[in-house]
Amino acid sequence: MIVCTTITELKAQLLKQRRSVPEGRIGLIPTMGFLHAGHASLMRRANEECEYTILSIFVNPLQFGPNEDFDRYPRDSERDIALAEANHIDVVFMPTVHEMYPKTPFTKVLVSTVTDRLCGASRPGHFDGVGTVVSKLFHLIMPDCAYFGMKDAQQVAVIKRMVDDLNFPVEIVPCETIREADGLAMSSRNVYLNEEQRNQAVVLSQTLLAADDWLKEPGITAAELASRINSKIREASLAEIDYAEVLEYPDLTLPEQGVDLSRHESTLIVALAVKFGQTRLIDNRLMVPFGGDRHVQNDDEIQAASGNRNRS
Amino acid sequence: MIVCTTITELKAQLLKQRRSVPEGRIGLIPTMGFLHAGHASLMRRANEECEYTILSIFVNPLQFGPNEDFDRYPRDSERDIALAEANHIDVVFMPTVHEMYPKTPFTKVLVSTVTDRLCGASRPGHFDGVGTVVSKLFHLIMPDCAYFGMKDAQQVAVIKRMVDDLNFPVEIVPCETIREADGLAMSSRNVYLNEEQRNQAVVLSQTLLAADDWLKEPGITAAELASRINSKIREASLAEIDYAEVLEYPDLTLPEQGVDLSRHESTLIVALAVKFGQTRLIDNRLMVPFGGDRHVQNDDEIQAASGNRNRS
Numbered sequence: 310m311i312v313c314t315t316i317t318e319l320k321a322q323l324l325k326q327r328r329s330v331p332e333g334r335i336g337l338i339p340t341m342g343f344l345h346a347g348h349a350s351l352m353r354r355a356n357e358e359c360e361y362t363i364l365s366i367f368v369n370p371l372q373f374g375p376n377e378d379f380d381r382y383p384r385d386s387e388r389d390i391a392l393a394e395a396n397h398i399d400v401v402f403m404p405t406v407h408e409m410y411p412k413t414p415f416t417k418v419l420v421s422t423v424t425d426r427l428c429g430a431s432r433p434g435h436f437d438g439v440g441t442v443v444s445k446l447f448h449l450i451m452p453d454c455a456y457f458g459m460k461d462a463q464q465v466a467v468i469k470r471m472v473d474d475l476n477f478p479v480e481i482v483p484c485e486t487i488r489e490a491d492g493l494a495m496s497s498r499n500v501y502l503n504e505e506q507r508n509q510a511v512v513l514s515q516t517l518l519a520a521d522d523w524l525k526e527p528g529i530t531a532a533e534l535a536s537r538i539n540s541k542i543r544e545a546s547l548a549e550i551d552y553a554e555v556l557e558y559p560d561l562t563l564p565e566q567g568v569d570l571s572r573h574e575s576t577l578i579v580a581l582a583v584k585f586g587q588t589r590l591i592d593n594r595l596m597v598p599f600g601g602d603r604h605v606q607n608d609d610e611i612q613a614a615s616g617n618r619n620r621s
Numbered sequence: 622m623i624v625c626t627t628i629t630e631l632k633a634q635l636l637k638q639r640r641s642v643p644e645g646r647i648g649l650i651p652t653m654g655f656l657h658a659g660h661a662s663l664m665r666r667a668n669e670e671c672e673y674t675i676l677s678i679f680v681n682p683l684q685f686g687p688n689e690d691f692d693r694y695p696r697d698s699e700r701d702i703a704l705a706e707a708n709h710i711d712v713v714f715m716p717t718v719h720e721m722y723p724k725t726p727f728t729k730v731l732v733s734t735v736t737d738r739l740c741g742a743s744r745p746g747h748f749d750g751v752g753t754v755v756s757k758l759f760h761l762i763m764p765d766c767a768y769f770g771m772k773d774a775q776q777v778a779v780i781k782r783m784v785d786d787l788n789f790p791v792e793i794v795p796c797e798t799i800r801e802a803d804g805l806a807m808s809s810r811n812v813y814l815n816e817e818q819r820n821q822a823v824v825l826s827q828t829l830l831a832a833d834d835w836l837k838e839p840g841i842t843a844a845e846l847a848s849r850i851n852s853k854i855r856e857a858s859l860a861e862i863d864y865a866e867v868l869e870y871p872d873l874t875l876p877e878q879g880v881d882l883s884r885h886e887s888t889l890i891v892a893l894a895v896k897f898g899q900t901r902l903i904d905n906r907l908m909v910p911f912g913g914d915r916h917v918q919n920d921d922e923i924q925a926a927s928g929n930r931n932r933s
Contacts, residue, residue, distance in 0.1 A: 316788070331643060414786045415733045415782050415786055416782060416783045416786035417730075417731050418729075418730055418787070419729050421727045421728075441787070444787050448789050449788050471728045474726045475730070475753070475756050475757055475760055476628070
């Protein structure tokens, strides 16, 4: 495995690879490091599907708000490199902020509409930073496929829309959320939680499972569902709700108000952002309430629900 | 020569080319059609430098304001195709608006700061449309080089900044402005001019030549230069000035006020936009007032002045 910290080194490795295996598929796993089992599952998937895999590790300042956790975001490159190597990654690209932004960036890639709600509303400018850095990584690496975890379902929707709108020659592969034994979605930010917060954090995944059942009840409306979800989360005394919404996926618009969601035919998402102390956790679940399998959580179903084209 | 109207056809041609000449340079000339000698010079340059050349013809609605000339912009695809063929273009890509924007585009590529003045100020949203469509063409074609005329000097500055900021793997090649015998810069919009307007339109290039002389006068300030430029243009009775500015190039910021521009060491641009009736014409001239050659108009000098990296 090669570790590159500069764009020049990265491009040299890519050129060598493209010359030796001209039609080999290149897979990119963009991360902010502090890797966990969720990232490992993306690496495994990339290795199954691609001849050459690149893991990028970059805590992107552009996607953090002024009062967010850019400075204290957990970092451990030694452990990350070991984990990448254990997962058969070919190249780790780990640039400095200066390497990625040598001068003040004047250019931004902005995605509207799918960013109006959820984290787009709670974290102004966040997805502008995401769209911009992901565009840069795509241009630097020109991967055939890029792997993203569905824990960040809105991020997947935003990046897929950006790729479609701008004709990026890359396939976005959404992968299922990996969870701790009690259901808590894996996240680098989980290390911020103290013991009591950690115990209560399980309320997110438990609420999503409950919502899955409530959605089967004939006559259930979005308002009723949202109200039950909010009550359920408030049972955790330390939980402070940022948002808890039921939306269409991947457009992230409100379902028609008042309709019976148990007979809704297109994919819905229940998306949660909940703070425990200073730590903001997110989680979500895709659901197709009517007909077929109600649960849309495994990789193939996620691909279908996110409207991914079939690979050739 | 192949004419493609769909992305599918275009991609098939590109794949065939990349398989048969894996390291052949691909050159893109993005245009809005109604080709003239200025475009022909871009095609010649691309043919000299690349193994495979693609001319795109697309009148991009995104870069026209609501009261601008999108609907009446001159079009003549038959003549364009003949001219492309005469200039040894390999592929003409001529998509419909629906092919380029099959759904409402939510994504925009925005370049700030270098768009604050000149056409960026006069035509709000114009460069957002340019950045977005050029990004799409780059992603569809993945050219090694893209050729742009310096008549649109701010467009070149915007696209170069976008390419640098987002790490697009493409070299931007600015090419010198081609002029009619009397000095008028070639433009598809020149056909809008009636005879009297056409005769008076020569005031733009004559003013730029005069400005070149004025810049040699010891003690000349930006304010004095701008005042003389404005007076000179007003000698044409039909001319209505949109802007006439002296700026740093390629940053397009104001030079320090009050300083002696005849001793200025970095590149300046004199940029004009002047309306004759409904027709808005632009022209510009790059100048390095102090030391070396004062005129920066031929291709090599334009490359150097726009800070272009040397090609490998």
